[in-house]
Amino acid sequence: MIDDHAAPLAVSMGEPAGIGPDLILRLFSERKGGEVPPFIVYGNAQFLRERASRLGLSIEIVGARPGAAGVIFPHALPVCDVEGDVPDTPGEPQAGSASVVIEAIAAAVADTRAGACRAVVTAPIHKAALYGAGFSHPGHTEYLAALCATDGVTPLPLMMLAHEDLRVVPATIHVPLHEVPKLITTELLIETGRILSRDLAHRFDIAVPRIAFAGLNPHAGEAGTIGLEDRDIIAPAVAALEEEGIAVQGPFPADTLFYPPHWRQHDAIVAMYHDQALIPIKTVAFDSAVNVTLGLPIVRTSPDHGTAFDLAGTGRGSAASFRAALKLADRMAEAGR
Numbered sequence: 001m002i003d004d005h006a007a008p009l010a011v012s013m014g015e016p017a018g019i020g021p022d023l024i025l026r027l028f029s030e031r032k033g034g035e036v037p038p039f040i041v042y043g044n045a046q047f048l049r050e051r052a053s054r055l056g057l058s059i060e061i062v063g064a065r066p067g068a069a070g071v072i073f074p075h076a077l078p079v080c081d082v083e084g085d086v087p088d089t090p091g092e093p094q095a096g097s098a099s100v101v102i103e104a105i106a107a108a109v110a111d112t113r114a115g116a117c118r119a120v121v122t123a124p125i126h127k128a129a130l131y132g133a134g135f136s137h138p139g140h141t142e143y144l145a146a147l148c149a150t151d152g153v154t155p156l157p158l159m160m161l162a163h164e165d166l167r168v169v170p171a172t173i174h175v176p177l178h179e180v181p182k183l184i185t186t187e188l189l190i191e192t193g194r195i196l197s198r199d200l201a202h203r204f205d206i207a208v209p210r211i212a213f214a215g216l217n218p219h220a221g222e223a224g225t226i227g228l229e230d231r232d233i234i235a236p237a238v239a240a241l242e243e244e245g246i247a248v249q250g251p252f253p254a255d256t257l258f259y260p261p262h263w264r265q266h267d268a269i270v271a272m273y274h275d276q277a278l279i280p281i282k283t284v285a286f287d288s289a290v291n292v293t294l295g296l297p298i299v300r301t302s303p304d305h306g307t308a309f310d311l312a313g314t315g316r317g318s319a320a321s322f323r324a325a326l327k328l329a330d331r332m333a334e335a336g337r
């Protein structure tokens with residue numbers, strides 16, 4: 001039986017043309033002192049050797065399975081090799097690398113679901129580069145939910161961006177803005193509130209999570225005079241969650257909800273769409289916020305940023321959010337034990 005306390009984190013390599021591999025290699029280089037929890041990379045070992053060499057990092061890269069990662073990590077980077085031809089072309093995604101990127105995520109999830117790894121930490125992907133290889137999801141969040149389907153049932157995944165005391169959850173995720181009003185249903189918001197409350201308690205040790213809902217329209221609809229969704233869809237969801245004993249409030253006008261004295265009164269804010277949630281948190285904490293997927297049977301985190309093609313292969317760029325993602329995955333996995 002696997003002692004999952006000693007199991008590594010599973011880090012998927014992400015887009016090879018992006019900054020993700022650079023940051024993984026740099027964080028491995030900084031592992032001494034125990035600040036970075038042990039991890040195993042799912043990706044192409046030969047490509048990682050080439051990127052390390054480009055960055056001037058002297059790193060031994062060893063093919064491994066998760067069970068051996070803890071022993072290897074102090075002296076070499078364990079890599080669960082995903083075979084394929086992955087050229088090292090920073091800033092220029094290659095169609096031929098896409099299947100490796102997709103398989104790396106699937107393998108990391110499979111090993112984590114099997115208990116061989118403690119949590120999944122994903123490096124950023126460039127979705128457009130993956131569609132030619134059959135990828136059909138708008139992001140990791142949706143792909144991870146599909147990979148976690150059980151008996152044909154796909155869990156509802158929540159995207160949460162978390163930074164110290166500010167946590168935001170967009171109720172709709174990767175969808176065009178014009179589709180948002182029809183996708184926001186009372187049922188979706190109730191389910192979102194339930195999952196958020198449960199996972200904040202279970203994974204973040206917040207005994208009674210306080211959740212605020214943002215409105216959709218200016219001034220949360222101004223009593224139904226500037227749009228009806230706030231009154232007719234969001235308010236009933238808040239009332240239903242309150243009936244269930246969940247500490248919820250709202251809908252609040254979104255513009256002033258992100259005024260610090262307001263958001264500090266809540267453990268998490270449910271926003272109605274992607275940018276309503278992500279603009280405030282990336283504005284105050286771009287360097288250190290972490291993207292977390294809730295609602296899954298596994299822990300998944302990732303840095304809050306994307307592939308940063310302009311920085312890939314240069315050694316520049318901040319590893320702070322990626323480091324925070326590793327540390328948060330470690331803490332969440334521990335909290336859920």
Ligand SMILES: NC(=O)C1=CN([C@@H]2O[C@H](COP(=O)(O)OP(=O)(O)OC[C@H]3O[C@@H](n4cnc5c(N)ncnc54)[C@H](O)[C@@H]3O)[C@@H](O)[C@H]2O)C=CC1
Pocket residue numbers: 019123124125126127128140291302303304305306307308309310311316317318319
């Ligand atoms: N979890 C994931 O897989 C994510 C993937 N993406 C993907 O990334 C691609 C590029 O997206 P963009 O909107 O351009 O966002 P981006 O985050 O890649 O870049 C935006 C700006 O932030 C800078 N930046 C990003 N990471 C940085 C770091 N670690 N240190 C310093 N500066 C950094 C970049 O240089 C750029 O100027 C898209 O294909 C998008 O879908 C975006 C967000 C998350």
Ligand SMILES: NCC(=O)COP(=O)(O)O
Pocket residue numbers: 138139140141142278291302304
């Ligand atoms: N802007 C963050 C983002 O879109 C990340 O999406 P995902 O790949 O983690 O689903």
